[in-house]
Amino acid sequence: MSVESMRIIMNGLVDRLHPGLPGSALGDVLDQLIYLTDDNGSDLLQVCREWIRGSDLRRADAALSLSEVFLFNTREDLEAELGAAADRWPELAPRVAKILNDWDRIQPD
Numbered sequence: 001m002s003v004e005s006m007r008i009i010m011n012g013l014v015d016r017l018h019p020g021l022p023g024s025a026l027g028d029v030l031d032q033l034i035y036l037t038d039d040n041g042s043d044l045l046q047v048c049r050e051w052i053r054g055s056d057l058r059r060a061d062a063a064l065s066l067s068e069v070f071l072f073n074t075r076e077d078l079e080a081e082l083g084a085a086a087d088r089w090p091e092l093a094p095r096v097a098k099i100l101n102d103w104d105r106i107q108p109d
Contacts (some may be wrong), residue, residue: 006043007050014059023058024095027065034068045071052085057092060085064095075103 034041048063
């Protein structure tokens with residue numbers, strides 16, 4: 001599978017999500033896909049990073065709903081990338097703060 005195939009699958013999931021549900025409703029599904037795919041979720045994470053950098057709130061919300069992995073490998077990258085998303089969508093700021101807090105708890109200096 002390629003990242004393009006995963007992008008199609010993930011965009012289809014968001015596009016078919018019930019209109020009354022937030023993107024974060026896909027969190028458990030995306031977490032499961034990490035473990036079920038043959039690349040251990042690397043293509044999925046790439047798409048989630050694209051969503052964080054993109055212009056669609058629902059997709060960014062879905063990307064931030066991952067609980068099994070961090071989207072970036074350093075706190076600096078997490079803070080910069082997720083901070084930019086929180087600036088674009090203030091309603092995501094509490095989740096961004098929680099992710100950074102989780103990083104600090106799991107990856108102490």
